[in-house]
Amino acid sequence: MLSKTVAELSAALDRKDVSSVELTQAYLDRIEKLNPDLNAYITVCKEQALKQAADADKQRAAGNGTPFTGIPIAHKDIFCTRDVLTTCGSRMLHNFVSPYDASVVERLQQAGAVTLGKTNMDEFAMGSSNETSYYGAVRNPWDSSRVPGGSSGGSAAAVAADLCAIATGTDTGGSIRQPASFCGITGLKPTYGRVSRFGMIAFASSLDQAGPLSKSAEDAALMMNAIAGLDSRDSTSLDHPAEDFTAHLQQSLKGLRIGLPRDHFTADLNPAVQTILQDAIKALESLGASVTEVDLPHNHLSVPAYYVVAPAEASANLSRYDGVRFGHRAENPVNLEDLYKRSRSEGFGDEVKRRIMVGTYALSAGYYDAYYKKAQKIRRLIKQDFDEAFKSVDVILGPTSPHTAFKLGEKNADPVTMYLEDIYTIAVNLAGIPGMSLPAGMLQGLPIGMQLVGPAFSEARLLNVAHQFQLNTDWHQRRPEVK
Numbered sequence: 496m497l498s499k500t501v502a503e504l505s506a507a508l509d510r511k512d513v514s515s516v517e518l519t520q521a522y523l524d525r526i527e528k529l530n531p532d533l534n535a536y537i538t539v540c541k542e543q544a545l546k547q548a549a550d551a552d553k554q555r556a557a558g559n560g561t562p563f564t565g566i567p568i569a570h571k572d573i574f575c576t577r578d579v580l581t582t583c584g585s586r587m588l589h590n591f592v593s594p595y596d597a598s599v600v601e602r603l604q605q606a607g608a609v610t611l612g613k614t615n616m617d618e619f620a621m622g623s624s625n626e627t628s629y630y631g632a633v634r635n636p637w638d639s640s641r642v643p644g645g646s647s648g649g650s651a652a653a654v655a656a657d658l659c660a661i662a663t664g665t666d667t668g669g670s671i672r673q674p675a676s677f678c679g680i681t682g683l684k685p686t687y688g689r690v691s692r693f694g695m696i697a698f699a700s701s702l703d704q705a706g707p708l709s710k711s712a713e714d715a716a717l718m719m720n721a722i723a724g725l726d727s728r729d730s731t732s733l734d735h736p737a738e739d740f741t742a743h744l745q746q747s748l749k750g751l752r753i754g755l756p757r758d759h760f761t762a763d764l765n766p767a768v769q770t771i772l773q774d775a776i777k778a779l780e781s782l783g784a785s786v787t788e789v790d791l792p793h794n795h796l797s798v799p800a801y802y803v804v805a806p807a808e809a810s811a812n813l814s815r816y817d818g819v820r821f822g823h824r825a826e827n828p829v830n831l832e833d834l835y836k837r838s839r840s841e842g843f844g845d846e847v848k849r850r851i852m853v854g855t856y857a858l859s860a861g862y863y864d865a866y867y868k869k870a871q872k873i874r875r876l877i878k879q880d881f882d883e884a885f886k887s888v889d890v891i892l893g894p895t896s897p898h899t900a901f902k903l904g905e906k907n908a909d910p911v912t913m914y915l916e917d918i919y920t921i922a923v924n925l926a927g928i929p930g931m932s933l934p935a936g937m938l939q940g941l942p943i944g945m946q947l948v949g950p951a952f953s954e955a956r957l958l959n960v961a962h963q964f965q966l967n968t969d970w971h972q973r974r975p976e977v978k
């Protein structure tokens with residue numbers, strides 16, 4: 496039962512095959528058994544979850560259910576939750592309880608979802624392996640010596656190991672798609688502004704976007720129905736007409752034009768990954784899609800541009816952690832400066848400090864034009880590349896990551912090798928367009944994801960392509976054996 500999708504669980508709840516209280520208890524039992532090893536959750540909300548489940552059972556019995564009524568879910572610990580700890584994976588917020596819920600949390604709660612807990616993540620969402628978390632690394636359920644990806648690694652591991660039905664994540668440069676790829680699940684980063692950032696702890700505000708990590712494209716569509724839409728509390732939230740993301744899942748792929756970026760399919764890409772993607776492309780062609788090559792001439796500049804823009808924004812966003820208003824406060828400060836200095840030195844980990852320094856440098860007088868302004872220009876060129884490509888294709892397909900999940904500790908010596916993890920995902924954030932990752936094959940017992948990218952507001956189309964692929968393949972149904 497615990498491996499079922501949201502759509503299947505919702506039907507089972509309707510048929511009264513199981514109650515939400517029973518389901519929630521079963522997930523809680525599994526979390527208790529497996530989380531000590533996986534470390535996917537930072538906080539488990541046992542009593543609150545059982546209470547929400549009991550309420551949800553009443554709602555369904557009264558005929559007031561939505562697809563999420565009584566469905567046990569998990570939130571990345573970057574989303575503020577009233578009455579429940581929100582750490583953002585940092586010592587800085589080890590004691591922080593928000594006075595309000597994030598919009599994403601609120602909307603899912605209004606839809607009747609049961610919150611099992613808050614999932615582990617890289618500190619302030621900075622990382623690609625979950626190893627920068629103050630709460631320790633998360634283990635990949637497929638192989639406990641490997642990382643689950645990051646920064647939404649806790650959410651990805653929890654979904655893959657059946658420690659929840661579906662989870663929320665955030666993606667600033669790849670943090671939904673890359674862990675989805677490493678854990679063999681489906682993940683969607685929506686168009687920038689489509690999902691409210693209110694109550695989502697800011698990393699790089701012009702790039703951050705929330706989205707689902709799920710067991711199927713259909714489930715991702717269901718979650719988008721619950722969380723997308725205008726929110727007056729987020730000034731960058733877009734006023735786009737409400738959409739039913741499940742409405743086009745069944746649409747045929749006849750006539751779909753797929754673009755393959757020439758620079759993604761080079762000799763540098765692992766040949767085994769190439770073969771897996773070629774098979775996936777063949778499957779889509781047999782469903783009526785056609786394939787051509789496209790150019791994204793500035794893609795190779797996306798990682799360097801991102802590592803100027805994102806740290807610059809982070810350095811500004813993280814200035815609010817001063818030890819005064821909330822979060823970690825150094826003991827016995829001798830004066831105000833000492834309070835600031837020691838609270839921040841003690842509260843932030845190494846990677847966060849590195850980003851604050853890089854960002855502050857890039858924004859400082861004399862360097863602003865050379866770095867920040869130049870990075871913003873590259874960002875525009877990257878956006879234009881996509882606009883050009885989408886004149887001749889509907890979606891762009893490629894790898895999500897150059898490889899399968901790597902070993903814990905493998906990439907910690909040199910930050911740049913870790914930054915290169917996002918080589919296929921970051922351009923999508925810089926351009927503000929939607930991208931998703933879905934399981935496309937297995938390599939030596941580990942999942943491989945493929946990425947689909949579309950123009951702004953094409954989420955329904957991406958979900959349609961992914962759903963049709965999942966109706967005709969079973970990669971998304973593979974589950975790790977976790978004991």
Ligand code: GLN
Pocket residue numbers: 620621622623645646665666667668669670671698805917
């Ligand atoms: N890995 C990238 C980084 O470390 C992206 C992280 C993210 O998407 N939150 O910044």
